[in-house]
Amino acid sequence: MFAKRTSSLSTLIVEVNGEAVELSDGVTLSQLLQQLEITTRHVAVELNLEIIPFEKHAECILVDGDQLEVVTLVGGG
16 A cells, blocks of 8 residues: 655755745755845855855755754945
């Protein structure tokens, strides 16, 4: 007997600034930021206590249980 599948896509949960976010398997950091509507390049991202440079966002694939802190930089005076 085969186990019943609820979806053909696997999902994962990551924590962003203390809140759980459900994502599809294989999502990159760039895709997550886009989903969160963070479109500025002026953003600092810490993934599991490690700063991820902007240039690495597109190749950084998130996995279940990742913990992220995302801070956008705002100028002013």
